[in-house]
Amino acid sequence: MLSSRQGQVLRIISREFITAGVPVSSDVIAHNYDLGVSPATIRNDVAWLEREGYILRPHTSAGAVPSHKGYRHFVETMEVPPELPPWEQHMVSHLFHQVERDTEEWVGLAASLLGRLTRYASLVTLPRAEENLFRHIGLVSLHQFLAMIILVLREARLRQLLLPLEQPTSQEVLDAAAIRLNRACYGMDAVAIGNLAEEMTHPLDQAVSRAVVPMMRRADRQETAELQFYGWGYILDEPELLGNTARETVEALEGWGLPPSLLPTDGLRVIIGEESQEVALHPLSLVIASYGVAPRVKGFIGVVGPTRMRYGRAISAVKYVSEQLSYLLGEIYS
Amino acid sequence: MLSSRQGQVLRIISREFITAGVPVSSDVIAHNYDLGVSPATIRNDVAWLEREGYILRPHTSAGAVPSHKGYRHFVETMEVPPELPPWEQHMVSHLFHQVERDTEEWVGLAASLLGRLTRYASLVTLPRAEENLFRHIGLVSLHQFLAMIILVLREARLRQLLLPLEQPTSQEVLDAAAIRLNRACYGMDAVAIGNLAEEMTHPLDQAVSRAVVPMMRRADRQETAELQFYGWGYILDEPELLGNTARETVEALEGWGLPPSLLPTDGLRVIIGEESQEVALHPLSLVIASYGVAPRVKGFIGVVGPTRMRYGRAISAVKYVSEQLSYLLGEIYS
DNA sequence: ATTAGCACTCTCGGGATTAGACTGCTAATG
DNA sequence: CATTAGCAGTCTAATCCCGAGAGTGCTAAT
Numbered sequence: 001m002l003s004s005r006q007g008q009v010l011r012i013i014s015r016e017f018i019t020a021g022v023p024v025s026s027d028v029i030a031h032n033y034d035l036g037v038s039p040a041t042i043r044n045d046v047a048w049l050e051r052e053g054y055i056l057r058p059h060t061s062a063g064a065v066p067s068h069k070g071y072r073h074f075v076e077t078m079e080v081p082p083e084l085p086p087w088e089q090h091m092v093s094h095l096f097h098q099v100e101r102d103t104e105e106w107v108g109l110a111a112s113l114l115g116r117l118t119r120y121a122s123l124v125t126l127p128r129a130e131e132n133l134f135r136h137i138g139l140v141s142l143h144q145f146l147a148m149i150i151l152v153l154r155e156a157r158l159r160q161l162l163l164p165l166e167q168p169t170s171q172e173v174l175d176a177a178a179i180r181l182n183r184a185c186y187g188m189d190a191v192a193i194g195n196l197a198e199e200m201t202h203p204l205d206q207a208v209s210r211a212v213v214p215m216m217r218r219a220d221r222q223e224t225a226e227l228q229f230y231g232w233g234y235i236l237d238e239p240e241l242l243g244n245t246a247r248e249t250v251e252a253l254e255g256w257g258l259p260p261s262l263l264p265t266d267g268l269r270v271i272i273g274e275e276s277q278e279v280a281l282h283p284l285s286l287v288i289a290s291y292g293v294a295p296r297v298k299g300f301i302g303v304v305g306p307t308r309m310r311y312g313r314a315i316s317a318v319k320y321v322s323e324q325l326s327y328l329l330g331e332i333y334s
Numbered sequence: 335m336l337s338s339r340q341g342q343v344l345r346i347i348s349r350e351f352i353t354a355g356v357p358v359s360s361d362v363i364a365h366n367y368d369l370g371v372s373p374a375t376i377r378n379d380v381a382w383l384e385r386e387g388y389i390l391r392p393h394t395s396a397g398a399v400p401s402h403k404g405y406r407h408f409v410e411t412m413e414v415p416p417e418l419p420p421w422e423q424h425m426v427s428h429l430f431h432q433v434e435r436d437t438e439e440w441v442g443l444a445a446s447l448l449g450r451l452t453r454y455a456s457l458v459t460l461p462r463a464e465e466n467l468f469r470h471i472g473l474v475s476l477h478q479f480l481a482m483i484i485l486v487l488r489e490a491r492l493r494q495l496l497l498p499l500e501q502p503t504s505q506e507v508l509d510a511a512a513i514r515l516n517r518a519c520y521g522m523d524a525v526a527i528g529n530l531a532e533e534m535t536h537p538l539d540q541a542v543s544r545a546v547v548p549m550m551r552r553a554d555r556q557e558t559a560e561l562q563f564y565g566w567g568y569i570l571d572e573p574e575l576l577g578n579t580a581r582e583t584v585e586a587l588e589g590w591g592l593p594p595s596l597l598p599t600d601g602l603r604v605i606i607g608e609e610s611q612e613v614a615l616h617p618l619s620l621v622i623a624s625y626g627v628a629p630r631v632k633g634f635i636g637v638v639g640p641t642r643m644r645y646g647r648a649i650s651a652v653k654y655v656s657e658q659l660s661y662l663l664g665e666i667y668s
Numbered sequence: 669a670t671t672a673g674c675a676c677t678c679t680c681g682g683g684a685t686t687a688g689a690c691t692g693c694t695a696a697t698g
Numbered sequence: 699c700a701t702t703a704g705c706a707g708t709c710t711a712a713t714c715c716c717g718a719g720a721g722t723g724c725t726a727a728t
Contacts, residue, residue: 027690039690040704047692057690061692102495138484150492158492247571375671391722395679
């Protein structure tokens, strides 16, 4: 167990290294912070922290750098749950109210805001619905043999698909079909619609509802995986990822599934360095929050930065932005 | 004017430097290519090319590297307009037919294909319509006081917007309004709908059509500017952009307006190094093509790579992919 | 106009050296 | 027993030097 002073020393090392980016020597700790002990005593504590794996040294006679275990302790013992300063909170919610009232728009803005607030890269997934239920269908004739299906799912999510037609079909015929289908399918899930399709007498209705089934399924698949990144520029020349090349890092992140085991079930999660498995991501930390409306729709949003991350800042920003986003979505999906 | 042999030498220097990445010496030129003259003669030619600004030297006693003027000459005098090998053509069109028939899907695939074919980063804009005409509207009730407007423009482009309602409104009422509006507005542009809105007696119809006007206008604005990039990984550790940091390059490109003066009016355009103005982009070249259906809808697609780019390869890939894309869009927008 | 020959320039990599920053250890201290 | 001063020892990083190698530019000959 860490003694009280060892804990202090570890926090000082973390804070100091995060802001300065240089291994922290015992002299610096003793001089800049009033612990009432000499550098030699600090050295003993630091040696103990090293034995226990809280810190590392770049080389034998160098200062201390927090290990992932050290950072972990640092974020766990972080005093008050940090909050974004009020003026930034205002800016954020102001901007959210300025853009179009649209999920994708909001999610995009959230990502770019996180970038600007933290100066790290941000990542988002679009919100995914727990289950996809039919809400509304629109059929638009593009030309005689081609129609566009516009499907609205329960959570106001939109899907579109082009449907080639067997025989020339007018907009009026399509309108009539849409009315029938809206009546028949409202509130159903993919399976129910699939079953219903088989019993339909009208061939157009059948063709459309058969096409609808995969559209509803696809809504799941696509949006789970689709992890998007913004603001590469912010992290690309963090000196710490010079070990890996920029390319390796970008490719590792983009080809990264966002393993479910690492996701926050609810609220916010910090993933530090090696905790993310993937070797190429070891020099990186992530702060990820889930957002959405409780049982119905859910997505993830967060930032990616060096392990030497300003965790307080990142956590407060991710927290506030994800809360805002959830709040706004609540207005639609309620 | 370049003599015939000087032209040859310049082309050899370009080709050689592009493939090998090392400044080209007179010995290499004389030995690997049978010009029937000695290295000393080559040296005279190269000295002349240097005086005229076609080549540069990293330092006084180093081999030759094409300048942007040299590359320009290289692409201008490129023998046959290069074509993608047939098996790659097949792969491309095969993949295009495998994905969803959807504009955004296609454009996204096109970008990722360009990345894979050329191993450079790719850039795209979504297609923008010359003029936006009303085709179809759908109104879906989200709850009593909130409706979703789904607008289909002539080129099968989709827009959505949430509309807060003054008073509780049922789906049936919305359906009726949609039918009226579809009848009234079909084929109109934003201005005409704006005028029409003022004369409408039904307050719901008026509210909706007023909301539709900015949706139609926005279709222009947004899509012109929205330049998207894919596959940063491909170029991030090109050694030539180590002068600038990766961050500078990414930020310069993302914050780059794609100046209209540099866009291809039609067909394909190569922008080499300094021709792009922007200082941070000097070590980069772009190959950009326009795509779309002739007068009605138009977008841009291309690749970004080092000035030391495999221009032949890049041009053939951009050309083929943009043609495919145009062809597919033609099927929808015709 | 072309060429052989040669002196000259510049880069790049590998020691070698040195200054400086820190630690770890030991022995002394309250 | 925790703490401390003092000091030897270790490692980095910067600088310099050196030599090999690559390639040019020039000159004089063909």
